Structure formats: C-alpha cells, structure tokens
Amino acid sequence: MLKLIRMEMKKQKLAWFYRGAVIATILCAGFMCLIAYTEGGGDPAFASFVDALSIAGLLCRAIFIVFASVLLSRFIIEEYKNKTISLLFTYPVERKKLIMAKMLLALALTFGAMLISTFIICISILALNSHFQFIPGKPEADVLLHTGIQLLIQTLSAACLSLIPLFFGMRKKSVPTTIVSSIIIVVLVSNNTQGLSLSTNITIPLILGVIGLLIAYLSFRNVDKTDVA
Template sequence: MLKLIRMEMKKQKLAWFFRGAVIATILCAGFMFLIAYTEGSRDPAFGSFADALSIAGLLCRAVFIVFASVLLSRFIIEEYKNKTISLLFTYPVERKKLIIAKMLLALALTFGAMLISTLITCISILALNSHFQYIPGKLEAGVLLHTGIQLLIQTLSAACLSLIPLFFGMRKKSVPTTIVSSIIIVVLVSNNSQGFSLSTNITIPLILGVIGLLIAYLSFRNVDKTDVA
C-alpha cells in the first residue's frame, strides 16, 4: 500500500495544494486577528484562551475539509470523468487497493495540513496576544494541554469526515457535487446552537470520524465488480 501511495504522490502534482495550504493558513491567522481587532475595541472578542484556540481550530478544519474535496476530485473523480482511470486499472493490482491508496493520500495530506495550519494559527494568536492582550485571563498549562488534545482529536475526526464527499461525487462522477457536499458538511459540523456544536465534544467527533471512513468506503466497495462508466 505504501508503494501505491508513493506512486500516486509522484503522479500527482501537489505544488498547488502546498501553496494553497500556506495561503489558507495565513488567511486563517489573519482572520482570527481581525476578529480580535474589530471586536476587541468594544468587548473582548474571545471569552478565554480555550475559546480562541477552539475557534481557530474550527476555522482551519472548515477550510481544509473543502480542500480535501478538491484533492478527492483530482485524485479520483476527474480520473473517472476523463476515463484515465481505465489505464490505471490495467495495472496488476486490485482496483480497490488503487482507490484506497488515493483516498489515504488525500486523508494524510488533509490531516497534515489541518494540523500544521491549526498549530501555526494558534501560535500566531498567542504571540499576538502577548502584545495586544485581546484575550482576558492568563494562559495556564492545563488549559493549553486539554485544548491541544481536544484539537488533535477534532482534527483527526475532521480529516476522516472530509472523505464523505467522495461518496456523493462518485455517484455521478461530479466534481461540483463533491465540493458542494464538503461545504454542506462544514456547515453541519460547524453549526453552533446555544453554545453546543458537534465539534466541541470529543466523543461525537470520534464517532463522526468512523462514520466518515465507512461512508467513504461505501463509495468504492464494488469497484472491482463494476465497469468504468
């Protein structure tokens, strides 16, 4: 499987993804500071350090779930649409393994980008706060550790959830459907009602992550038995 993933990495030109990830991270950090700057002129923009870091994590996850749908579109959907997948299926390897390799590469890139982006954005928030003091209170090691663990679990869950659009995109081999479904997932997961969000609890993201993997698997479970449409 690792050989297939390395082969896919050589095949795909990923410079655009890394450039986009850098730009997205800068925009996320800038947006967080903009919130603090505009809201902080009246009241503190964030109630605590935990709130600020959680919002930063939520923002980064939302951005890269959409990025993941673009990766899945390029790796899988477009190959089906352009019929280039037929050439790939001539290799002496199970079709399912080929698709799983593509999916795992998209998952790894998404998780890595989410994690690094969240880390950089959170560090930027803390660094700027040391000068502008827009977050009330004092940062405690316990709060930082607890929030960090929570963000790690939520990031892993979000990376798994980002595979769900593959299920919808494969139905009609549609790139727009794949991307639109990712946006819908972002809205559903990020929706906040009276302080409660699906992403604020640790157990729920873990369950959703497993569901995401299962749904992604359903999108290509019969690929060995069906012809390329």
C-alpha cells in the first residue's frame, strides 16, 4: 500500500496544494490577529487561551476539509469523469487498493496540513500575546498540553470526516457535489449552539472520525465488481 501511495504522490502535481496550505495558514493567522485587533479595545478579544486556540483549530479544520474535497476530486472523481481510471485499472493490482491508496494520500495530506497549520497559528498567537496581551491570564503548561491533545484528536477526526464527500461525489462522479458536500460537513461540524459544538467533547470527534472512515469505505467497496461508467 505504501508503494502505491508513493506512486500516486509522484503522479499527482501537488505544488498547488502546498501553496494553498501556506496561503490558508497565513490567512487564518491574519484573521485571528484581526479578531484580536478589532475586539481588543475594551474587553479581551478572547476569554482564555483555550478559547483562542480552539477557534484557531476550528478555522484550520474548516478550511482543510474543503481542501480535502478538492484533493479527492482530483485524485478520484476527475479520473472517473475523464475515463483515465480505466487505464489505471489495467494494472495487476486490485481496484480497491488503488482507490484506497488515493484516499489515504488525501487523508495524509489533509491531516498533515491541518496539524502543521494549527501548530503554526497557535504558536503565533502565543508569541503575539506575549507582546500585546490580548488574552487574559498567563498560559499554563497543563492547560496548553490538554488543549493541544484536544486539538490533535479533533484534527485527526476532521481529517477522517473530510473523506465523507467522496461517498457523495462517487455516486454521480461529480466534482461540484464533492465540494458542496464538504462545505455542508464544515457547517454541521462547526455549528456552535450556546457554546456547545460537536467538537466540544473528545469522544464525539473520535466517533465522527470512525464514521467518516466507514462512509468513505462505502463509496468504493464494490469498485472491483462494477464497470467504469
């Protein structure tokens, strides 16, 4: 499987994704600074360090879930639309393994980008706060560690959830459907009602992550038995 993933990496031109990830990280960091600047006149911009870092993580996850849908569209959906997947299926490898390699590459790129982007933005927030004090109190090591673990679990869950659009995209081999479904997932997962969101509890993201993997698997479970439409 690792060999198939490496082959897929060589095949795909990923410079656009890396550039996009850098730009997204800069924009997220700028947005967080804008919040601190516009709301920091009287009351603190953020209630606590947990609040600030959680918002940063939420922004990163939302952006890269949509990025993941674009990856899945390029890796899989477009190959079905252009019929180039037929050539790929002539290789002496199970179709399911070929699709899984593409899916796992998208998962790895999404998780890596989310994790690195979240880390950079959180470090930037802590560094800026040391000079401008837009977050009340002092960052305590145990609080930062606990928040970091939460963000890691939520990031892994979001990366798994980002595979769900593949299920909808594969039904009609539609790129717009894949991307629109990712936006809907972002809205549902990021929805916050009276301070409670689907990402508040660690257990919920873990369950959602497993559900995401299962739904993604359902999208290609019969690929070995069906003809390329």
